[in-house]
Amino acid sequence: MSTVAGRRVLAQLIRRPLGLLSLGVFAAYALIAVGVWLGWWGSAWFELAGPMWAPPSPEHWLGTNRLGQDILMRAVASTATAFEIAVPVALLSTLIGALAGGAAGYFSHGWLDEFLLWLMGTLDAIPFYLLVVALAFALQGHAWTMHLAMIAVFWTTTARLVRAETQRIRELPYIDAARVSGLAPAQIIGRHILPNTMAILLVQGTLVFIAAIKVEVVLSFLGIGTQDSISWGLMIAEGAQEILIGQYWNFIAASLFLFVLVMAFNLLADQLQDVLDPRSLDARAHRHA
Amino acid sequence: MTRAPDLLVFSLRKLAGAMPLIVGVTLISFLLTVYFGPDPTHALLGKNPTAAEVAQLSAELGRDRSAPAQYLDYLRRLLTLDLGHSMVTGEPVRAMLARTIPVSLLLLLPGFVLGTILALVMAAVAAWYRGGWVDRMISGVSVVGMSLSFVVILIGLQAVFGVWLGWFPVRGWNVTTLPQYLHHVAVPTLAFIVASLGYNTRFFRAVLVAELNSDQVRNARAFGAGPVRLMLVHVIGNSLLPILTRTLFSVPLLVLSGSLLIESHFGIPGVGKITFDAVMSGDQPVLMAVVGLSAVLFVITVTVTDLLCRLVDPRLRQE
Numbered sequence: 001m002s003t004v005a006g007r008r009v010l011a012q013l014i015r016r017p018l019g020l021l022s023l024g025v026f027a028a029y030a031l032i033a034v035g036v037w038l039g040w041w042g043s044a045w046f047e048l049a050g051p052m053w054a055p056p057s058p059e060h061w062l063g064t065n066r067l068g069q070d071i072l073m074r075a076v077a078s079t080a081t082a083f084e085i086a087v088p089v090a091l092l093s094t095l096i097g098a099l100a101g102g103a104a105g106y107f108s109h110g111w112l113d114e115f116l117l118w119l120m121g122t123l124d125a126i127p128f129y130l131l132v133v134a135l136a137f138a139l140q141g142h143a144w145t146m147h148l149a150m151i152a153v154f155w156t157t158t159a160r161l162v163r164a165e166t167q168r169i170r171e172l173p174y175i176d177a178a179r180v181s182g183l184a185p186a187q188i189i190g191r192h193i194l195p196n197t198m199a200i201l202l203v204q205g206t207l208v209f210i211a212a213i214k215v216e217v218v219l220s221f222l223g224i225g226t227q228d229s230i231s232w233g234l235m236i237a238e239g240a241q242e243i244l245i246g247q248y249w250n251f252i253a254a255s256l257f258l259f260v261l262v263m264a265f266n267l268l269a270d271q272l273q274d275v276l277d278p279r280s281l282d283a284r285a286h287r288h289a
Numbered sequence: 290m291t292r293a294p295d296l297l298v299f300s301l302r303k304l305a306g307a308m309p310l311i312v313g314v315t316l317i318s319f320l321l322t323v324y325f326g327p328d329p330t331h332a333l334l335g336k337n338p339t340a341a342e343v344a345q346l347s348a349e350l351g352r353d354r355s356a357p358a359q360y361l362d363y364l365r366r367l368l369t370l371d372l373g374h375s376m377v378t379g380e381p382v383r384a385m386l387a388r389t390i391p392v393s394l395l396l397l398l399p400g401f402v403l404g405t406i407l408a409l410v411m412a413a414v415a416a417w418y419r420g421g422w423v424d425r426m427i428s429g430v431s432v433v434g435m436s437l438s439f440v441v442i443l444i445g446l447q448a449v450f451g452v453w454l455g456w457f458p459v460r461g462w463n464v465t466t467l468p469q470y471l472h473h474v475a476v477p478t479l480a481f482i483v484a485s486l487g488y489n490t491r492f493f494r495a496v497l498v499a500e501l502n503s504d505q506v507r508n509a510r511a512f513g514a515g516p517v518r519l520m521l522v523h524v525i526g527n528s529l530l531p532i533l534t535r536t537l538f539s540v541p542l543l544v545l546s547g548s549l550l551i552e553s554h555f556g557i558p559g560v561g562k563i564t565f566d567a568v569m570s571g572d573q574p575v576l577m578a579v580v581g582l583s584a585v586l587f588v589i590t591v592t593v594t595d596l597l598c599r600l601v602d603p604r605l606r607q608e
Contacts, residue, residue, distance in 0.1 A: 121309075122317060125310055125584055125588065125591075126314060126318065126587070127587070128546055129545065130545045130546065131317075131321075133549070134318065134321040134322055214438050214439075217438050217440055218438070221440045221550075222550070222553060222565065223569070233440070236440055240554070251441075251448075259436055259437060262436040262438070263432065263433065266432050267432065
């Protein structure tokens with residue numbers, strides 16, 4: 001998709017109330033994350049800033065946790081963690097899905113296609129969390145375990161959709177023209193087919209972004225996700241214990257930060273789908289709990 | 290009519306077609322849990338083992354053989370259900386599974402059945418009033434449901450019903466009678482329904498709306514079919530294929546992914562709990578069995594789904 005088309009999509013999104021709202025929320029979260037990376041705020045999330053279990057106050061808007069750390073600051077710092085996981089996972093699994101889907105669709109029913117279909121079927125056949133947990137087991141302690149596990153699972157849906165679309169595009173006359181003019185398959189796929197699957201890639205990218213954030217929370221909650229850092233999942237895991245003794249702020253803060261971002265992205269995915277392809281069926285016929 | 294042998298031939302052919310999938314799935318579970326997994330030899334031997342002891346245990350565990358040989362051995366053990374013993378408790382893995390799988394089924398089945406039915410009803414109502422405020426409200430509720438993390442739902446419900454109201458137990462699984470069972474299963478069931486309702490309603494609604502716009506439904510309506518008959522017989526009846534496929538396909542995912550979270554959080558001794566514990570303690574035989582068997586379960590589900598689809602849809606029977 002050219003930048004012109006990209007700008008048109010953006011313009012249409014902004015014209016829709018829900019599109020504008022979801023983009024605005026996303027921009028706000030992105031700003032929070034960038035601010036954490038640049039050290040504007042949130043970098044002192046581990047400091048003991050006040051008394052333990054302090055209620056919300058002007059100094060600590062959402063109170064403090066059992067060590068006296070500022071809960072809001074931890075939730076803010078966790079935003080950066082969420083982006084550090086979701087952005088690379090969304091980009092890489094979409095890229096891999098596009099390349100695999102493009103190759104499988106272009107050479108459909110060849111050996112490469114058969115192999116990729118087999119691989120996708122195999123990966124989809126193992127219950128998701130079990131595969132992630134097994135990967136975490138195999139790659140114990142590796143810093144990229146979580147990213148790898150998610151990418152290994154998330155690329156298949158994109159690849160299936162791109163494969164089907166590529167099979168359709170491949171039969172169009174302009175692809176014949178490109179072939180006759182002597183372009184190699186890789187060039188045809190990269191330059192003439194994949195750009196026309198951009199609608200699928202954009203929507204899938206947003207859906208994977210959501211899934212990655214939700215899965216990080218689950219894995220961190222289980223204790224096999226984020227290590228040596230702070231994340232909404234870790235806060236929720238702390239909160240789960242604290243609720244039993246009547247302390248709710250950790251849980252509420254992390255849940256709200258998480259919910260608003262995921263909700264905005266769900267709405268954004270819907271709006272994107274409407275703008276890009278009003279006829280398309282619901283691509284979310286999928287599984288991530 | 291030679292229906293029974295016909296079905297048998299069909300299912301055998303389906304299973305044969307699923308062979309590459311079984312190979313792929315077991316290969317991946319072998320690679321993850323045995324080949325690349327942490328080597329249990331030293332964990333089992335304790336401190337300062339001699340080289341001879343290491344070599345002997347390696348041979349016992351089969352780790353001194355080539356990867357293909359180990360894989361074939363793994364396959365053989367899965368197929369014969371010769372699953373070995375837990376490295377942590379020493380209990381036979383088969384006994385562990387026999388003990389935990391019923392608990393997981395009892396735990397998840399009510400939520401699964403009720404959640405599917407509720408989603409179908411909501412989807413039918415939304416599809417019937419498509420475009421109207423009822424539809425928009427249901428869609429809104431679905432998006433909210435899809436945006437809630439399962440973990441948040443679990444803890445939130447636990448806080449409300451277990452801690453604040455004190456109606457249901459906060460954790461554990463102390464079940465011998467029916468009232469006890471209902472008492473323990475309530476919060477997990479509710480959590481499961483809330484977590485799956487949004488996704489399912491949306492999917493079912495899309496399917497039902499497509500069917501509502503079809504010629505045969507318009508025809509039935511013209512012949513005077515009332516709303517309930519129209520919805521049940523003509524719309525849902527004709528959408529059974531996607532509904533059945535999606536519902537059945539979610540079974541293996543549900544049994545493991547769902548139970549992993551619910552059971553490890555509530556401390557319920559189901560198959561998800563022993564899987565999670567096996568990951569945390571590096572209990573290879575348990576993990577190996579669960580990953581391998583769940584993959585096989587998936588392949589069986591795919592085959593059963595195909596069979597059921599053939600039964601439901603006469604068109605699929607004339608190949």
